[in-house]
Each structure stands twice: as structure tokens, then as C-alpha cells.
Amino acid sequence: MDIRFTDEELAFQVEVQQFFASVMDDDLKAKLHGVEASPDLKGAMIEYQRRLNAKGWMAPGWPVEYGGQDWSVTQHFIFNAERGKAAAPAPIPFGVTMVAPVIYTYGSEEQKARFLPRILNSDDWWCQGYSEPGAGSDLASLQCKAERDGDDYVVNGSKIWTSFAQASDWIFCLVRTDNSGRKQQGISFLLIDMTTPGVTVRPIETIDGIHHLNEVFFEDARVPVANRIGEEGKGWTYAKSLLVHERLSIAEVAESKRNLDDLRELARAEVNGGVSLLDDPAFSRRIADVEVDLMALEFTELRVLAAAADGGMPGPESSLLKLQGTDIQQALQELRMDVAGYYSGALQGDLSVDQFGHDFADLAQKLYFRGRASTIYGGSSEVQKNITAKFVLGL
Amino acid sequence: MNFNLSEEQTMIQDSIARFVAEGYELDKRNTIVASEHGFSADNWQQFAELGWLSIPFAEEYGGFGGGPVDTMVVMQEFGRGLVAEPFLPTVLLFGGLLQAGASEELKSVLIPQIIAGELQGAFAYLERQSRYEITDMKTRARQDGVSWVLSGEKTVVLNGGAAQKLIVAARTSGEQADQSGITLFLVDAYADGLESTTYRMTDGREAANITLDNVTAQAVLGGTGKAYALMAPVVDNAILAIAADALGAMESLNAQTLEYLKTRKQFGVPIGSFQALQHRMVDLFAACENTKSLLYRAVLAADVGDEDAQRSLLALKVMVGRAGRKIGGEAIQMHGGMGMTEEMAVGFYVKRLMIANTLFGDADYQQQKFAALVNAPVETPAAVAAA
Numbered sequence: 001m002d003i004r005f006t007d008e009e010l011a012f013q014v015e016v017q018q019f020f021a022s023v024m025d026d027d028l029k030a031k032l033h034g035v036e037a038s039p040d041l042k043g044a045m046i047e048y049q050r051r052l053n054a055k056g057w058m059a060p061g062w063p064v065e066y067g068g069q070d071w072s073v074t075q076h077f078i079f080n081a082e083r084g085k086a087a088a089p090a091p092i093p094f095g096v097t098m099v100a101p102v103i104y105t106y107g108s109e110e111q112k113a114r115f116l117p118r119i120l121n122s123d124d125w126w127c128q129g130y131s132e133p134g135a136g137s138d139l140a141s142l143q144c145k146a147e148r149d150g151d152d153y154v155v156n157g158s159k160i161w162t163s164f165a166q167a168s169d170w171i172f173c174l175v176r177t178d179n180s181g182r183k184q185q186g187i188s189f190l191l192i193d194m195t196t197p198g199v200t201v202r203p204i205e206t207i208d209g210i211h212h213l214n215e216v217f218f219e220d221a222r223v224p225v226a227n228r229i230g231e232e233g234k235g236w237t238y239a240k241s242l243l244v245h246e247r248l249s250i251a252e253v254a255e256s257k258r259n260l261d262d263l264r265e266l267a268r269a270e271v272n273g274g275v276s277l278l279d280d281p282a283f284s285r286r287i288a289d290v291e292v293d294l295m296a297l298e299f300t301e302l303r304v305l306a307a308a309a310d311g312g313m314p315g316p317e318s319s320l321l322k323l324q325g326t327d328i329q330q331a332l333q334e335l336r337m338d339v340a341g342y343y344s345g346a347l348q349g350d351l352s353v354d355q356f357g358h359d360f361a362d363l364a365q366k367l368y369f370r371g372r373a374s375t376i377y378g379g380s381s382e383v384q385k386n387i388t389a390k391f392v393l394g395l
Numbered sequence: 396m397n398f399n400l401s402e403e404q405t406m407i408q409d410s411i412a413r414f415v416a417e418g419y420e421l422d423k424r425n426t427i428v429a430s431e432h433g434f435s436a437d438n439w440q441q442f443a444e445l446g447w448l449s450i451p452f453a454e455e456y457g458g459f460g461g462g463p464v465d466t467m468v469v470m471q472e473f474g475r476g477l478v479a480e481p482f483l484p485t486v487l488l489f490g491g492l493l494q495a496g497a498s499e500e501l502k503s504v505l506i507p508q509i510i511a512g513e514l515q516g517a518f519a520y521l522e523r524q525s526r527y528e529i530t531d532m533k534t535r536a537r538q539d540g541v542s543w544v545l546s547g548e549k550t551v552v553l554n555g556g557a558a559q560k561l562i563v564a565a566r567t568s569g570e571q572a573d574q575s576g577i578t579l580f581l582v583d584a585y586a587d588g589l590e591s592t593t594y595r596m597t598d599g600r601e602a603a604n605i606t607l608d609n610v611t612a613q614a615v616l617g618g619t620g621k622a623y624a625l626m627a628p629v630v631d632n633a634i635l636a637i638a639a640d641a642l643g644a645m646e647s648l649n650a651q652t653l654e655y656l657k658t659r660k661q662f663g664v665p666i667g668s669f670q671a672l673q674h675r676m677v678d679l680f681a682a683c684e685n686t687k688s689l690l691y692r693a694v695l696a697a698d699v700g701d702e703d704a705q706r707s708l709l710a711l712k713v714m715v716g717r718a719g720r721k722i723g724g725e726a727i728q729m730h731g732g733m734g735m736t737e738e739m740a741v742g743f744y745v746k747r748l749m750i751a752n753t754l755f756g757d758a759d760y761q762q763q764k765f766a767a768l769v770n771a772p773v774e775t776p777a778a779v780a781a782a
Contacts (some may be wrong), residue, residue, distance in 0.1 A: 001398055001464050004696045074396045110553050175517055264770065280740045281763075292689075292710040299688035306398050317684045324681060382674070389673035393680060 003302070005074065013078050016143070020086035020231040031088065032089060034363045036370070038210075039094075039328070042125065044168045049091050049122040055186045058120050059096050064103050066112065067120050077302065078164060084254020094164070095119040095126035099172040106230040115170075115191070129159035129173035129216060137383045139174075140183045140236060146190060151225050153190065154176070155198075155218040158365040161377070164264045165201045165214035170195055174235050189235035191227040198222070208369035251325030253298045259332045260291060266339045279341060290331045297324050319388040323381055326374040333368040334388065340364050398691060409446060410646075411469060411693060415476030420738050424477055428599035432557035434480040436579030443512030448486055451632075456506035463632065465695045467639040477743055479599055484554035485509060488514025489638050491629040492562045496579060496616035505560070505657045515560035516724055519549035519605055521627070526758040528621060529630065530574045531565075535564040535609065541712040543580055545566075548604060555603025557592035559584050563607065569621050577622040580612035598746040631705075632754050634712055635697060636654075638690050641715045641751035645683045645722050648744045652679065652726045661733075672729060682718035689714050709765040716758025719748035 005013065024032075031044035038044075052058040060079060062068030067394040071079070081091070091097070100119050103111055118124040126186040135142040155175060165171065172194050177303055178186030192199065198221035204213040227366030231367040277283050285380065297320075304318040317319075343361035353359045375381040401406065418733035428433045442448050449463050459465070466487070473482060490509045493502060493516075525531040536546025545565050552561070561582045569576025582589065588608040596602055617625040656667030656676060658685075666672055693707035699701025699706075723745035725732035734741050752758060 001401065001691070001695055003396055003697075003701075004699055005396070037487040077396075232448045268770075268772070284770060285762060288713075288762050288769070291715050291769060292765070293685065294764075295692065295707065295710045296685035296688040296714060300684060302396065303398055303688060303691070306396055310397070310399070317688075320684060321676075325684075378744050385674045385677045386670070388677045388680065393673075393676055394675065395653075395656060395667040395673045 005078070007034075009072075009074055009078060010140070013082065016024050016079055016082040016205075017086075019055060019057070020082060020088050023048070023055075024086050026086050029087070032087075036367065036368075046091070047123045048089070052091065052318055053120050053122070058091060058122075059100065060210065061097070062116075064099065066100075066116050072345055073305040078306055080254050084258050087258055090255075092125070092164070094128050094168075094172075095122075095124065098128060098242060099126050099191075102172070102229055102238050106189075106234075106238050106239070108226075111191070111229070119391055125164065125168045125169055127162050127165045127168040127214075129162060129171045129192075129214075131161045132158060133160050134309060137380050140187070142174055142176060142187065144173065144189060145177050146177050148177070148225070149222075152222040153173070153222055153225060153228070154193065155190070159216040159218075161204075162201075162214045163212050165194070165216050166203060166211065170194060171199075171216060173380070174239055177232050178237075179252055184236045186233055187235040187239075188232050190222050190223055190231040190236050190362040191229065192218075192221065193227075196221045196223065203362045206369070209364050210366055210370060214372070216298070251297055251301050251321040252329060253294065253325065256294055256328050256332060257298070257331075257338075260287070260294060263332060263336055263339065264285065266336065270339050271342070273368050281291070283335075283338070286331075286335060291326060292330075293324065297321070298322070298327060317394050321382065322378065323384040323388070326381065329374055330371050331392040333364070336360070336364040337368050344368075400464075400468065400637045401671055404465060407450070407465070408468050408472055409478070411447070411472035411478075414441070414445075415472065419476050421477075421743070422606070424479065425599075425743075428479050430602055432554075433595065433601040434557070434597055436598040438480050440512045442480060442482075442545060443510065445663060447482075448509040448512055449511055449583070452490065452506055452510060453488060456494070456502055457510050457607065458506065463635055463697045466632070466636050467690065467694050470639035471646075473575065473638030474747065475647045477644070477647075477747060481515065481554040481600070483633065483636060483640075484518060484558070485514075485516045486627065487633050488518035488553075489558070489560070489562055489714065491632060492518060492616060492625065493581075495627045497581070497614065497630055501581070501614055515554060515557045515559050515601075517554040517561050519552040519561050520550060520562045521551050523548065523550050525550075528572065529755070530577060531572050532564060532566055532577065533571055534563070534565040536567050536578060536580060536612065539611075543578075543615060545580060545582065545607045545610045545612060548606045549661050550671040552591075552605055553596075553600060554592055555605055558583060560613075561605070562616065563605075563612070564622055564626070565607075570622075576620045577626075578619050578626060579616040579622045580606075581614040581616060582610060582612050586613075596744070598750045600750075620764045630755055631697070634708060635690070635694055636710050637694070637751050637754050638686070638706045638715045639762050641679065642683070642686050642690055644744050644747045645719060645752070648680050648722055648726045648741065648748075649683050651741060651744075652740075653677065653731050655730055655733075659776055663670045666729075675725060675729070679722050682721050684713075686714050686718045706765070706768055709768065711762050712756060713758045713765060716752040716761070719752055722757075723748045732777045 018368060028048060032048060035041050035044050049058055055332045059067055060069040060071055080329050096119055102117050130139060132142050132144055144159060146153035146155045172196055173190045173192055174187050176186055176191050177188040198219040202215045203211050206213050266347060267277040301316050301321060340361035343358040344365060346361060348356045348362035446459060447469060449457060449459045450461040450469060486509060493505055497531060497608045504707060520529050522532050534549060536543045536545045545563060561584055562579055563580050563582045565580060566576055566579040588610040588662045591603040591605045593601055613632060653676060656672055657665055665689050689711040693711040696704040696707045726741050727745060730739060730741050733739050
């Protein structure tokens with residue numbers, strides 16, 4: 001057992017630190033601040049992602065031949081940790097982390113050449129068309145239909161909870177091409193141009209007041225068969241296999257560590273009856289609870305990475321990463337609301353910070369409400385527990 | 396970065412697991428616990444012959460020269476098997492303090508005796524009023540010519556009944572709660588003026604209250620008044636060991652609960668088919684994995700002297716207390732009425748975890764220390780210059 005970095009890894013760590021120090025200049029920092037809760041997300045993120053790409057670090061997890069890096073899992077860990085420390089966001093995942101692995105694993109050479117470089121350069125923005133009004137946690141019961149007509153599929157149906165559909169050029173969809181067998185069969189994986197006639201997007205107003213969720217409707221939308229990934233009816237298998245690619249950063253440990261440090265400083269500055277909130281035993285105990293859990297999760301993630309580095313299957317502990325990572329994220333969001341006190345319930349609207357009288361409550365609120373989604377999407381926490389009970393514990 | 400055990404460590408692990416499997420069934424174990432001092436002298440000899448007692452000692456005293464990872468491997472198996480023999484008080488506390496503070500002459504005599512299984516020891520640090528503060532003590536030592544003479548009372552001295560020698564912490568200067576002014580003394584358990592009253596802990600191990608009435612010490616360990624610096628790292632190592640023991644117990648307990656969920660039938664189906672129990676079992680699995688992650692984190696940080704070591708250690712002890720209570724309580728609940736009986740091993744594991752929580756400070760106590768450490772303002776160069 002040894003957790004020390006080698007000299008090469010230490011040198012790499014310095015390189016990553018220096019890179020993010022230079023990339024995250026004041027201008028970009030200002031643009032990216034609170035970007036998750038901002039309508040200007042796309043512009044700032046494109047600028048940031050292109051800086052990553054210029055260094056060849058937009059998609060380090062991809063195979064080298066498509067523009068990835070030949071990094072060890074330790075290097076990936078270092079990269080993510082340093083990125084978190086520098087308050088630099090992860091790239092928007094739908095293109096680079098979610099659809100790209102399906103394209104380079106199961107797509108045709110034409111599809112790879114057409115889509116991958118544009119994802120690397122942030123030319124195309126992608127969204128994910130999985131959930132439907134009748135298919136949430138039970139995703140395989142999806143009904144959005146694609147019927148073959150010559151060289152096209154004719155797509156009819158709708159997708160829901162589609163993040164950033166309003167800003168996307170493409171959507172990757174699971175659609176039903178066959179109704180006869182088990183529900184997991186008969187699902188195909190289609191790449192659909194958002195400008196296709198018959199595709200419309202309707203925003204969903206959400207409790208966080210940020211426009212990120214949408215419904216996407218398909219009305220006789222004609223999609224070339226050439227845009228199907230792999231074989232017809234194998235879409236479920238392809239979609240499931242890409243979940244593996246989310247593991248490296250699914251727990252968002254680096255982000256939570258930074259949020260925790262920020263939270264501590266915000267609490268220190270907050271004074272109640274002459275006493276810093278950080279010295280309030282009840283409050284400091286709640287932060288400590290989260291920090292202890294986060295320190296455990298950080299090492300659970302390392303154990304998963306180390307197992308992967310050995311070429312082994314990820315251990316049973318990997319099933320806990322999403323479950324516990326999202327619990328911690330929500331606990332931190334909740335604490336930040338509590339630090340904001342009265343202002344956690346006040347709406348800043350178009351007022352300046354000076355007019356409003358508070359500088360972090362508005363963002364805290366948005367992130368708190370938006371963050372409720374994290375234990376719902378990607379398989380709700382209850383589904384994660386079902387999966388762990390069945391496949392890890394054998395219940 | 397790797398979390399694999401070395402070949403040697405795997406061998407130690409296997410040999411302890413074999414020892415438990417071949418001679419430590421629950422009824423046999425409980426017979427051992429019910430004996431005079433709560434452990435088997437024959438087993439202790441076997442531990443010596445197998446080399447387990449030598450693991451944390453330096454090679455120059457005949458030890459194996461092991462580090463925190465080696466101790467972790469041993470203790471995890473002991474916890475898994477509910478092993479009652481006093482490895483913690485004799486080898487890790489008494490032996491650990493000797494190695495850290497005794498003269499070369501003493502070390503070269505006593506450590507080989509521990510390794511050979513001939514010497515039982517204990518560390519007497521606690522007093523009635525101390526709660527979890529290892530520096531809160533009234534016991535005093537005064538100098539009488541070249542000797543030191545101790546008077547006072549020490550309580551809950553683990554292995555205090557079987558110990559032939561004790562290391563006693565006593566105040567040589569300062570006030571009751573001061574961190575400085577404490578000195579460690581080697582005391583013979585049969586010395587004039589020393590009396591002990593023994594009793595059992597809930598998990599079966601023997602403890603003693605020891606009164607000292609002008610007892611002459613055999614030696615001073617380390618510098619006079621400087622015991623805290625000597626004790627602190629030994630206690631930290633002991634906490635890692637206790638946590639490893641607790642992890643072994645948690646793993647075993649979870650395995651028992653899971654097995655019961657799969658085999659116990661009610662309403663015609665295994666109770667593990669009920670989602671209410673499935674989700675709770677996942678929570679217990681998570682509590683155990685969290686403990687393992689923090690144990691690895693703290694042990695490996697201690698192994699390389701990482702700056703994160705103290706924070707990790709405190710976090711670990713918090714988790715051991717919280718996860719242990721959760722896993723223990725749920726194990727009884729999910730075993731239903733059977734969990735209340737001494738026919739099942741469940742209750743014995745629960746009690747072991749209870750003791751792990753209180754040893755050297757429970758979860759609440761450690762959490763306060765943790766919060767004080769992490770909430771301390773970061774000293775920036777500018778702040779230092781301003782001060």
C-alpha cells in the first residue's frame with residue numbers, strides 16, 4: 001500500500017497547476033463565476049473549453065488516436081483534483097463525456113471523423129435525449145418511435161428533462177425501433193440534428209429559476225439512417241456501456257472540496273450576535289459531518305481508480321460514488337443557504353449586489369434548487385440503492 | 396498509488412484468518428473470555444511463536460520492524476475474529492511507549508520479553524474524572540532521593556489484571572488539566588502500595604482500577620514533564636489499530652446481517668426481498684466502506700508522515716464511532732428477536748464496536764477536535780507578517 005506520487009506524477013501535478021493558473025485569468029474567472037446558474041453559460045464555457053483543447057486536455061479520457069491523452073488513472077486523478085482547486089469547471093459533459101465514447105466505440109469511421117473533432121473544438125453542442133414523460137428511472141420503457149422509411153427514420157414522440165436543448169446543435173437519442181421483444185431490446189441509438197424539421201424545443205420552468213431543462217418534441221422528423229450508431233436494436237447496450245466513462249469524475253470530489261473550503265470562509269465571515277457562524281457549535285458540527293464524509297469519498301474514489309489501474313473490475317465500492325457524491329453536494333448547498341440567513345429567501349432579480357445587499361445568496365439559492373436534481377438524474381438515489389442491493393449485495 | 400497488501404502482509408493476514416477459523420469458534424472464544432483474565436495464555440504463546448507479537452517493534456530489539464499498514468492488517472483480522480487476546484494494551488500501548496521512551500537498556504531487556512510472549516503490560520493513563528482527556532490527571536509523582544514515588548488512582552486500565560508491569564502517567568508539575576508536567580513511569584504490578592480492582596468491559600476484556608499509595612517507580616520514560624509528546628504518537632497509532640479492529644468487526648457483522656436477510660423467511664419470502672431492508676443494508680455497506688476508506692487514508696498518511704495525517708485520524712475516529720453504532724444497531728434490529736440472544740455472534744460484535752467508539756475519545760469528542768483543527772484560520776504569509 002502506498003499513496004505517494006512518483007517524481008513523474010509530481011512533475012505532472014506542477015504542470016497541471018501551472019496550466020490552470022494561466023488559463024484561469026481574471027477575465028475568464030469572472031465570466032465563469034456562477035456559470036452553472038447563468039444564461040451566458042455557453043459563451044464562457046466555449047472560451048474555456050477551447051483553452052483546454054489548445055493544450056490537448058479537452059478530452060484526456062479519450063483514446064489517444066481521437067485526441068485523448070495516454071494518462072494513468074493517477075494522472076487523471078491529479079488533473080481533476082488540480083482543476084477543482086483552481087475553481088475550473090469540468091467541460092459540459094453531454095458531448096465530450098457522454099456521446100463521444102459511444103461514437104468512438106460503436107460509431108462508423110465516417111461518424112467519428114464527422115463528430116469527434118467538432119466536439120473537441122466545442123463547435124457542436126450536444127444534449128441527451130433519454131428520459132420521456134413515461135420513462136424516468138425505468139428508462140427502458142421509453143416509447144419515442146423511429147420507423148424506417150427508405151434511407152431515413154421517421155421519429156415521433158418526445159423527450160423530457162433535456163438539459164441545454166435550447167443551446168444544442170445535436171441531440172443523441174434512445175428511440176424505439178421495435179416493440180416486439182423485451183423492452184430493453186428494440187431500442188436504437190440515433191444522432192439527431194436539432195435543426196431537423198419537426199424538432200421543437202419547449203422550455204420547462206424549474207424551481208431554480210434557471211432555464212436548463214426542456215422538452216423536445218419530434219413530429220415526423222426525418223433522420224438519416226447514417227446517423228444511427230451501430231446496429232439497430234442495440235442502443236440499450238451502447239448507452240449502458242458509456243456509464244463506465246462517467247465513473248472517473250462522477251463523485252465530483254474536487255468540486256465539493258472547493259465548495260467546502262468556500263463555505264467555511266463564508267461562514268467565518270458571517271457574524272451572529274458578535275460570534276462567527278463558524279464558531280457556532282451546531283453549525284461547525286454540520287460542516288464537520290460533511291467534511292468527514294467527503295474525506296471518505298475521496299479515498300473511495302481513489303480505491304476505485306487504483307482497482308481500475310490494476311486492470312481489475314471496479315470494486316463494489318464504485319456503486320457508492322454517485323449516491324454519496326450527490327448527498328454531499330446537496331449537504332453543502334444546504335449549508336450555504338443557511339449561511340446566507342434571511343437573504344437565502346430573498347430574490348435578487350436585476351438588482352446589483354450593492355442595491356440588493358448580499359453577494360452570494362442569489363447563487364446559493366439557484367445552486368440549492370438546481371442541486372435537488374442531482375439525486376434524481378442519472379438514476380435516482382433510490383435506483384442506485386436498488387442496483388447496489390441487487391448487484392453488489394445479491395439481495 | 397496502490398492499495399494492495401505486500402506478499403508478507405497477505406501471509407500475516409492469512410495466518411490470522413486461519414487461526415480464527417481453526418480455533419476460535421464463538422463458544423470456544425467465549426470460554427476463553429470467561430477465564431481468569433479474559434484471554435488464553437496458550438494462544439498468547441502461539442501468537443509469539445507465529446511472530447505476531449514482534450510486528451511493530453524495531454529489528455534491533457528482535458522485532459519485525461512493521462509500520463502502520465502491518466499493524467492494520469493484524470488488527471483487522473483480530474476484530475473480524477473477535478480475538479480477545481490483549482494485543483492492544485500489551486504490544487501497542489505498553490510496548491509502543493517503551494519503544495518510544497525507555498532507555499536503551501530497558502528496551503533491550505523488556506521488548507524481547509514482550510515479543511517472546513513472556514511479559515504482559517498495560518498503560519494506566521485514565522482517572523475517574525478524565526473522561527476523554529488523556530492529560531486530565533491528579534495522580535502525582537514526587538521525587539524521593541533518586542527514586543520517584545507515585546500516589547493516586549488510575550481507572551479503566553485495559554489488561555490491568557494480567558499486566559506484570561505498567562506504564563503509569565502521573566503529574567510531576569502543573570495543574571490537573573495541563574498538557575505539560577506529565578511524566579511516564581515504569582511500575583511493577585506487584586510493587587508495595589499498589590492495589591488493583593479488576594472488572595470486565597462489556598466486550599469481555601479485563602480492566603482494572605489501580606490505586607497507588609507511595610509506590611516507587613522502576614524507571615522514568617522520556618523526559619520529566621514531557622510525557623504528552625511521548626504519549627500522543629503512541630495513542631495515535633493505537634487509534635489506527637482500534638479502527639482497523641473495528642473495521643474487521645463491521646465487515647463481519649455486515650456479512651452476518653446480509654446472510655440473515657437472504658435466509659430468514661417471513662410471509663413466504665426472504666426478508667431481504669423487502670426494499671425497506673435492502674436500502675438500509677446498502678446504507679450499512681456504505682458505512683463500512685466509508686470506514687475502510689478513512690482507515691486507508693489515515694494509515695497511509697501516518698505511514699509517510701503526510702501533513703494530512705492528523706485530520707485523517709480524527710475523521711477516522713469520528714467515522715468509527717458513527718458507523719459502528721449504526722451497523723451494530725441495525726444488525727440487532729434486522730436479526731429480529733435472534734439479535735437479542737447470545738446464541739448469535741451479533742451482540743458480541745456490537746459490544747466490541749461500542750468499546751472501539753469510546754477508546755481514546757468517542758465520535759462527538761473527536762469531531763470537536765476535528766472541527767477545531769480544520770476551522771483554524773489558514774495562516775497566509777501576509778497574516779503572519781501582520782502578527
